[in-house]
Amino acid sequence: MAKQKRTKQQKQARGKNTSRQSLRIRPAKFTPPPPKEKGKLDYKPGKYCVRDLSLAKEGRKLIEWAESHMPVLMELRERYRKTKPLQGYTIAGCLHVTKETAVLVRTFVAAGAKVAWSGCNPLSTNDAVAAALAAESIPIFAWHGNHKDFYWCIERTLDFHPNLTLDDGADLINTLHEHYPQYAAEAVIGGTEETTTGIKRLRARADAGELLFPVIAVNDAETKWDFDNVYGTGQSTIDGILRATSVMLAGKNFVVAGFGHCGRGVAIRARGMGANVIVTEVKATAALKALLEGFRVLPMDEAAKIGDIFCTATGVNNVIRKRHFQSMKDGAIVCNTGHYDVEINLVELKQLTKSKRQIRPNCEEYRLKNGKKIYVLAEGRLVNLAAAEGHPSEVMDMSFANQFMSQIRLVELDKQGKRLPPEVIPIPPEQDEFIAQTKLQTMGVRIDKLTRDQQRYIHDYLAGT
Numbered sequence: 001m002a003k004q005k006r007t008k009q010q011k012q013a014r015g016k017n018t019s020r021q022s023l024r025i026r027p028a029k030f031t032p033p034p035p036k037e038k039g040k041l042d043y044k045p046g047k048y049c050v051r052d053l054s055l056a057k058e059g060r061k062l063i064e065w066a067e068s069h070m071p072v073l074m075e076l077r078e079r080y081r082k083t084k085p086l087q088g089y090t091i092a093g094c095l096h097v098t099k100e101t102a103v104l105v106r107t108f109v110a111a112g113a114k115v116a117w118s119g120c121n122p123l124s125t126n127d128a129v130a131a132a133l134a135a136e137s138i139p140i141f142a143w144h145g146n147h148k149d150f151y152w153c154i155e156r157t158l159d160f161h162p163n164l165t166l167d168d169g170a171d172l173i174n175t176l177h178e179h180y181p182q183y184a185a186e187a188v189i190g191g192t193e194e195t196t197t198g199i200k201r202l203r204a205r206a207d208a209g210e211l212l213f214p215v216i217a218v219n220d221a222e223t224k225w226d227f228d229n230v231y232g233t234g235q236s237t238i239d240g241i242l243r244a245t246s247v248m249l250a251g252k253n254f255v256v257a258g259f260g261h262c263g264r265g266v267a268i269r270a271r272g273m274g275a276n277v278i279v280t281e282v283k284a285t286a287a288l289k290a291l292l293e294g295f296r297v298l299p300m301d302e303a304a305k306i307g308d309i310f311c312t313a314t315g316v317n318n319v320i321r322k323r324h325f326q327s328m329k330d331g332a333i334v335c336n337t338g339h340y341d342v343e344i345n346l347v348e349l350k351q352l353t354k355s356k357r358q359i360r361p362n363c364e365e366y367r368l369k370n371g372k373k374i375y376v377l378a379e380g381r382l383v384n385l386a387a388a389e390g391h392p393s394e395v396m397d398m399s400f401a402n403q404f405m406s407q408i409r410l411v412e413l414d415k416q417g418k419r420l421p422p423e424v425i426p427i428p429p430e431q432d433e434f435i436a437q438t439k440l441q442t443m444g445v446r447i448d449k450l451t452r453d454q455q456r457y458i459h460d461y462l463a464g465t
């Protein structure tokens with residue numbers, strides 16, 4: 001969303017003592033406009049808008065499969081099912097509609113919350129899962145290929161007057177801040193953010209003094225960032241590339257742009273499949289880590305000439321652009337696993353292109369004026385969610401346990417009449433420890449404990465040689 005000048009209303013938003021009733025985003029009898037999408041949609045105003053409700057049975061089976069692989073979240077569901085701590089609270093969520101997300105949604109509902117949901121990416125919604133949630137009377141506004149009605153869907157979740165937000169990329173929070181600042185400041189007690197790019201946007205907003213409610217940085221939890229982004233993105237990105245192309249990775253020059261959490265995961269999994277992995281970076285320490293892990297490090301200008309497959313994982317725009325496309329080999333495959341479709345400059349690629357055609361699902365061939373062909377996967381959107389199913393349930397188990405516990409924390413504080421400051425708030429280390437311990441238990445893995453003597457030793461500043 002484009003950066004806009006603060007409105008007068010937004011500047012005045014903080015500190016106004018207005019009742020929640022008068023802050024209603026829209027009157028109760030408001031009839032929403034229809035979606036712009038032309039193809040088949042099952043739309044019931046105020047209830048759901050999904051691609052095809054008849055897919056619900058298929059979706060339920062997918063959700064059950066995910067539930068059987070998410071033991072930590074299921075344990076939390078059982079724990080809070082009886083006490084229903086979220087009763088009386090409404091969560092608006094804007095996050096990829098996958099089978100794992102449905103497990104999270106069901107867990108919120110079991111804990112007493114009302115939930116309304118939209119997808120956070122045009123290509124990541126699983127239509128069967130969306131149908132299953134709609135059939136369970138969860139207000140959901142999401143379908144695969146939602147390019148035109150993305151913000152319309154977010155708006156429909158706001159019709160339910162949420163007091164909590166859950167984001168993956170900060171689009172919901174941005175919508176609230178830019179269009180409903182008074183509501184954001186007065187009616188929303190807090191939110192949570194799932195991904196690195198969203199956290200960056202929110203920190204920028206907080207630094208500018210413009211964040212109107214606290215947002216817990218789920219992404220930055222150790223049990224999220226060091227697992228979901230690394231092993232989840234690593235496996236599912238390779239899965240997406242293979243489903244979209246079926247090429248052999250062994251022996252290929254596989255260029256990974258960015259050696260942060262996601263990039264490292266992709267690099268180690270691509271190497272595991274026998275690819276020659278080349279890393280590009282802008283940060284010296286990250287480049288050094290890649291080098292000492294045994295990867296070749298090159299600037300993109302040089303990597304572009306020798307790469308067979310390119311995958312961006314930076315969260316930054318224009319990482320692969322005109323001059324890189326011009327020097328690529330014939331048949332190069334280009335994809336992205338960063339949050340937004342900005343890392344590969346498709347506008348510049350189109351300027352170099354003579355013709356374009358769909359070769360297979362999620363794989364488009366660009367015939368360049370220089371005679372070479374370049375293949376772009378999943379329209380440059382995150383390939384693991386668009387061309388595959390996103391991360392495995394086992395790793396989302398920890399990410400979503402963090403989401404669930406963070407929403408509970410916001411509500412418990414609210415019940416005590418307390419509120420966190422309007423900042424990006426870290427996850428408490430005890431939460432990470434609890435989730436990791438529970439995950440290990442469910443995996444049947446035991447670990448040692450520090451002895452009393454060892455605890456004394458590590459806190460003894462006089463202990464020496």
Ligand SMILES: NC(=O)c1ccc[n+]([C@@H]2O[C@H](COP(=O)([O-])OP(=O)(O)OC[C@H]3O[C@@H](n4cnc5c(N)ncnc54)[C@H](O)[C@@H]3O)[C@@H](O)[C@H]2O)c1
Nearest residue numbers: 195196197258260261262281283286314315316337338339
């Ligand atoms: N595909 C998914 O399912 C998924 C999952 C989690 C996160 N993400 C997204 O992936 C992106 C990366 O997340 P992360 O957690 O790895 O972030 P990170 O901060 O750990 O790593 C990003 C790395 O990219 C490098 N970088 C920045 N600009 C670059 C450039 N022009 N060229 C080369 N390297 C550059 C940075 O130096 C950094 O090392 C974000 O957009 C995040 O939201 C996607």
